[in-house]
Amino acid sequence: MLNLVAVDLGASSGRMMVGQYDGRALTLTEHERFSTLPVTSGRWLHTNIQFIFERMLKGLVRSATHVGVVSAVGIDSWAVDFGLIDRFGSLIDHPRHYRDERHAQAMKAVVERIGIHRLFQETGIQILPFNTLFQLYGIQMEEPNVFDRAATLLLLPDLLNYMLTGEMRAEWTNATTTQMIRVQTRSWMNDLLQELGLPTTILPTIAQPGSVLSRLAPMQRGMHENLCDAKVVHVASHDTASAVAAVPDHADPYLYISSGTWSLVGTVVQRPITTPLAEHYNFSNEGGIGNYRFLKNVMGLWLIQEIQREVQAGGQVADIHTLLQLAERARPFPFVLDPDDPLLLHPASMVRTIHEICVQTGQRPPAELGELVRGVLESLAFKYRTVLLELQEVTGCTFSRVHIVGGGSQNQLLSQFAANATGCPVITGPVEASALGNVMLQLVALGECKSVSEAREVVLRSVATALYVPQSAEVWQEKYSAFQQVVRRQAASRKAI
């Protein structure tokens, strides 16, 4: 039995899972879970990387104690965020968090200098305020002397790999999300960075997923005898890349939704698409494993998580099961909204902001909690339909099925709404897609599987899926027009600000 540890850091929680491979199939067991939510101290919203690292070490020891000899470890996480390392090898500051609202000012400044058209053509990446390029420019605008000390930039999984091994690399799938890789040459875009006055010497060598980085550093090896020979592997370190690798399907074209705090909605393509239509719809060509994930970021279950947090803080019972029951019983289509309204990225109060958006767009705000949750879930499903239609227009493909993977695939109400809104059968599962994709690439790196397709066969043998068939197509079609109108109204009022 081969024991492979997947460290999977989602935007709300981190999990450590051990994949046990018997030569045919995989079983996955959770050994550690902890919060990865941002914290505020001083000026910036940031990630508590030291806390994550300590929990990771604890999880490694616990895994080694329970399962025996660990053969490999792989780390995946959300994208774009990074730490800067000085020339002595120390982390300079807390890694800033992508939800900090100040990244938007830096994006505006870069867009004014370079232009959206050129940025998209050069990188093929969706223009989003928190992309690494804009975060770096924000540092340049506010505290440029940080760059006098910075020797290396490491995205979060690369940073944790460094803390585990002492080795510094930039893993490919995550590196593409920085908006600093030229889509045509697949290398760092040094000239554009120089044009913006940003340092290029801080960019590490790019490593491909499915390769071995190193053994654990002596200190980590010494934590448990079962960790002595563990190799740290470059998995597809962007969690979305890992999740998409584990979609249990072979034949293109299908639509996937990697559903969690975010919903990443897209399809797999062999070559990047940077046509005027792809630019117009603001799609992303994120680097995959021998392919590209042509997708769009949709706000995701963050909206529900925030409602839940707020309601619980007010002393009400709001476990996810109760919320979904209330939503199921609530009046259908109480309101609709564009889940990607920038006001929803990190509002002081999610409940109040949704109420305000309803008023702004001429709708009655939700009367009770069930309506609030139902309206959000229906709006997410409508957004999936919008992205599906845009994707079909850009790629010329017709999608006959939708795969929902990740934690959000457990949300049965959302899965049914997604089937109703898209008019496609929805196949859900695996829930732990990122961790499975992570383990898949460990199998490839260790030579246990010859290719990613062979590793996907292992996943197909190991996971269960569920099917949702579209219902009430006419009602959903009719309500979709109302959704589109509200989206236009929201966009117009944001422009007016």
Ligand SMILES: C[C@H](O)[C@H](O)[C@@H](O)C(=O)CO
């Ligand atoms: C900012 C998000 O982390 C990112 O865009 C998304 O791709 C992700 O990684 C969600 O886990």
